[in-house]
Amino acid sequence: MSITYLEAIREAQAQALRDDPRVFIYGQDVGPFGGAHKATKNLAKEFPGRVLDSPISEDAIVGLAVGAAIEGMRPIVEMQFADFSTVGFNQIVNQAATLFWRTNVPCPVTVRLPFGGTSGSGPFHSQCMETVYAHYPGLIVMTPATVEDAYSMLLEAVAIDDPVIFCEHKFLYYHLKAEKLPSEALPVGKARIVREGRDMTIVTYSAMLHEALEAANELTPEGWEVEVVDLRSVKPIDTDTVMASVARTGRLLCVGEAWPWGGVTAEIIARVSSEGYGLLDAPPQRLNAKDTPVPYHPNLWAAHRPTARAITAAARKLLRL
């Protein structure tokens, strides 16, 4: 028996619907069809009247969720692709994210964003939006990299009293499998040291964790011991765990699939440079996708985003500095 990342997301939603009558799911094709990615497969049947198809109206989908949350519900909304959340952007960043600050009324809305590149998906079905949402005060941004985290973090997202942008990576949907669902979990807000090492730290999250682990393994025969930190959530960032790791290794490489300008990798480097300057034995480095829209052709796509190979090369360079 094994369970995929995608099944874990479906199971977490089923569990949330079972546990809490306030939970409902709203989004395009999420009803009887089970969602464009099948993340809500069978849920409409299992929970009649609580898994609702919406019109193609991202703005109104999120607006409705905010209203329902004000009235005490715990909506989960699915943006069919993270890229389309730009159409609902206003309601996310100006309505959901400001409600608590302005009125003291919490806004427990979970916005699921199937995000990130997969081969052949092109400029409008591949985007990484975590940086954009993390920039806005009032939002929590989760980026699970494992089957276990996909499950436990989604349950926590629904339980949290604040709007959560839940970035689930489409590349991991079928690629990642676990033996079983976790019974306990590290709380959101804590990063995890996935692989210990003494020579350098790679800080990453979501699908890039697996590329980074592959890169770390490739460097082992050369005698390098690379530590890999999975941020798990990019807002908040667990700066303490990152800093402690850099204190041990003295070298930092940040890897993100998002575009290079600003963003999570830049934020990590800013924090380590300003708060942990003395811990560094070499200038901190980062690796992101190229500063162009995400290309369609697999040849171009493989060169556009960081891969294990590119991370290995960047790590080697940093280890020699």
Add this chain to the structure above:
Amino acid sequence: MLQTVLEPQTAEKAALFRETYLAAYRFMLLARLLDDKFAALWRSGRIHGGVFLGRGQEALSAATGISLKKGDVFAPLIRDAAGRLAFGETVLDAARTYLGSARGPMGGRDGNVHRGKPKEGYLPMISHLGAMISVVNGILLARRFKNHAGTVGAASIGDGATSTGAFHEALNQAAVEKLPLVLVVANNHYAYSTPISRQFACRDLADKAAGYGVEVDSMDGTDLNACLETVGQAVDRARAGRGPQMVVATLLRLCGHGEHDDAGYIDPELKKSPVGRDCQKVAEDYLIRQKWADPATLATWRTEAVHKIEEAIAQVQREPGPDPFTEEWRAISTQRLNEGHE
């Protein structure tokens, strides 16, 4: 026989209408005087940011607020001082938000027309037009989930907001879900400075409703009588389960977009036309014609309203503003997940 059965009912109805009309008029009066006070405070530099008046739209606004019951939902817009008061907002809370009192519902974190109490069904607008409609939908859908029937949600918008994607998405959404939404459209002929000829090309804004399968009615927005009847009936239809309702009022904004705006762009011909009538004057004439009030009574009501406002402003001016040193700089409710950057 029929006559004897009907007559007492009709008389009762007439008395009720008179009572509603008088109450609505007094909210219009209070709102007009409150707006004037805010404008005066703004001119003397006592208000930070903008001041946005509802002059010319009080009849529609008061009719909307008064047609709703306790437990209903109201998402007012910038020209809704009258409707807010009729829905239950206090003059104190309005003054606290404009003057930035720490004791106001927004505690100085937001100001002027951006005020409300979401848990009481009174939504604080964001600036992005049309964005509050789907939030009302969400509250109404949640009530359906909770088997809490019989409440209505009203949202106010202007002619400008009917051009937004948010308006389209939310009205369509309400129609698909058959929600008891009442969308109150004030066609005041200008969105800031843009005339309706540059805003939409349909014959009448009411035409838009058909495209969504939404019932619609129109009214002369300068006439409190028409507003009470049309908005009241739309609220009744929504409450009775007839699905979303749209009402369109034709009127003219008798002030600038905000007090910073001299509104020099408004067509003088429009001001002279029936659309440019002052709804408050129209209502006063009606009160006197009906002998529901005489000029002395109107003067007394005005004095009472002025006193109420002056008292509230005096109290708020003694209240502290927000303190940046004790302010909790946290945008999320989950304390442990707050990043807490300085």
